Amino acid sequence: MIPDFDSVRLIDISRHFGRRRALSHVSLTARAGDIVGLLGPNGAGKSTIIGVLATLVAPTSGEVRYGEHTAHALAAPLRARIGLLAHELFLYPELTARQNLTFFAALYGLDGAAVDTALARAELSDRAEDDVSGFSRGMRQRLAFERALLPAPRLVLMDEPFTGLDDRAIGIASSRMRELAAAGSIVIVATHDLDLAEGLVTRVVLVRGGRIAVDEAASVNLRARYRAMAGGA
Amino acid sequence: MIFWRTAWLVLRKDFAIEVKSREIVYTTVFFAVASVLIFSFAFVKEGVAPEGAAAGILWVAIAFAGTLALGRTFERERYNDTLRALLLAPAPRAALYVGKLLGMIALLAVTEALLLPLLAFLFAAPLFARPGLLAALLAGGTVGFSAVGTLFAAMLLRVRSRDVLLPILLYPITVPVIIAGVRGTAALIGPQPDEPTATMWIGILTAFDIIFLTLSVWTFEPLMTD
Numbered sequence: 001m002i003p004d005f006d007s008v009r010l011i012d013i014s015r016h017f018g019r020r021r022a023l024s025h026v027s028l029t030a031r032a033g034d035i036v037g038l039l040g041p042n043g044a045g046k047s048t049i050i051g052v053l054a055t056l057v058a059p060t061s062g063e064v065r066y067g068e069h070t071a072h073a074l075a076a077p078l079r080a081r082i083g084l085l086a087h088e089l090f091l092y093p094e095l096t097a098r099q100n101l102t103f104f105a106a107l108y109g110l111d112g113a114a115v116d117t118a119l120a121r122a123e124l125s126d127r128a129e130d131d132v133s134g135f136s137r138g139m140r141q142r143l144a145f146e147r148a149l150l151p152a153p154r155l156v157l158m159d160e161p162f163t164g165l166d167d168r169a170i171g172i173a174s175s176r177m178r179e180l181a182a183a184g185s186i187v188i189v190a191t192h193d194l195d196l197a198e199g200l201v202t203r204v205v206l207v208r209g210g211r212i213a214v215d216e217a218a219s220v221n222l223r224a225r226y227r228a229m230a231g232g233a
Numbered sequence: 234m235i236f237w238r239t240a241w242l243v244l245r246k247d248f249a250i251e252v253k254s255r256e257i258v259y260t261t262v263f264f265a266v267a268s269v270l271i272f273s274f275a276f277v278k279e280g281v282a283p284e285g286a287a288a289g290i291l292w293v294a295i296a297f298a299g300t301l302a303l304g305r306t307f308e309r310e311r312y313n314d315t316l317r318a319l320l321l322a323p324a325p326r327a328a329l330y331v332g333k334l335l336g337m338i339a340l341l342a343v344t345e346a347l348l349l350p351l352l353a354f355l356f357a358a359p360l361f362a363r364p365g366l367l368a369a370l371l372a373g374g375t376v377g378f379s380a381v382g383t384l385f386a387a388m389l390l391r392v393r394s395r396d397v398l399l400p401i402l403l404y405p406i407t408v409p410v411i412i413a414g415v416r417g418t419a420a421l422i423g424p425q426p427d428e429p430t431a432t433m434w435i436g437i438l439t440a441f442d443i444i445f446l447t448l449s450v451w452t453f454e455p456l457m458t459d
Binding site: 086103106151 | 250321458
């Protein structure tokens with residue numbers, strides 16, 4: 001049986017890469033329905049937090065809890081509940097859009113109907129048999145977005161999800177994230193784009209130097225607030 | 234069940250990509266065939282080859298062509314960081330290793346199937362006189378070499394100097410495989426075929442395979458987690 005959870009907690013997580021400290025005593029809780037915006041400058045540790053939550057990066061110390069489960073105890077079944085869209089798109093350029101989605105769907109035990117739905121959501125049904133190598137960045141990003149959401153994940157991790165998308169596609173992606181949160185998913189978005197984050201995220205977590213500087217409910221005028229936080233934190 | 238299904242899916246995906254690109258199979262087969270041809274020009278004089286040369290050349294071609302293929306197999310998972318997507322799949326991570334390993338074994342089997350008749354012809358070697366024992370030697374050697382190589386290729390994926398490091402790490406560990414393969418094959422194709430000696434080398438290869446397959450499956454997940 002696939003374990004379910006309604007919250008995810010980072011408890012005093014630190015992560016070192018050799019002598020470099022990527023995360024230092026990070027604690028964070030996100031609950032079903034939250035859209036958490038991870039904000040911060042380059043190298044702040046946002047992607048490492050995403051990696052730890054995705055079970056791809058093991059913390060040097062501390063614990064990650066998915067509801068009552070730990071990643072260590074339930075690694076493989078737990079991963080069926082996690083969807084990740086990262087900087088790189090996790091697509092095979094030599095394969096068609098359908099072949100890519102069919103492969104990843106099969107890894108999650110899903111059938112062709114899930115693939116057709118994902119292709120339709122990505123607005124790529126008419127390009128399903130084309131190789132991904134011929135797609136624009138925006139088309140690849142839409143496909144990767146739907147690939148990440150194939151298993152209907154409880155925990156949705158998005159690292160710069162709007163890269164390469166035009167205004168219309170950004171609107172669709174944002175609506176999709178709101179739908180997921182409303183349906184009970186925990187959505188965590190790492191982004192630099194404060195304009196896009198504004199109005200989307202329900203909580204703002206500012207990461208600086210591997211530490212969480214601010215964790216608070218999202219407010220209007222996020223850019224001004226971010227400047228104040230970054231200056232004062 | 235999910236373990237083998239995942240391994241099969243990875244193997245099938247790699248096959249689908251290879252059918253389109255033919256990148257690895259062309260590189261590997263051309264390199265192996267070119268090696269054998271060059272050795273034949275150097276060693277075969279007036280239609281006579283030095284005794285045992287065919288055995289050595291067969292295993293040198295397999296090892297070098299295999300190293301080329303190993304580098305390319307995981308390079309494919311680096312382009313778009315797809316290895317991370319595979320590691321995120323809800324299956325034991327060792328299944329990914331097994332899928333890649335099976336692909337590597339299949340590729341080397343195709344290469345060997347082309348090399349054997351070529352070697353038999355160019356070096357007048359009786360490679361098909363004892364097909365069962367030769368197949369066992371090749372199978373044992375291929376599995377052992379691929380088991381170690383696949384693990385190292387995966388480990389080195391994020392290392393910048395991986396192309397240099399792979400042979401440096403791989404050859405010292407797989408020396409027993411190469412020695413067993415060469416000595417076993419030489420015992421079979423010599424003027425007086427020595428089946429007990431070949432059988433002994435098959436036993437050594439089998440022991441190597443069991444040890445390194447177990448170690449690789451056991452260590453793959455911790456090695457692949459950042």
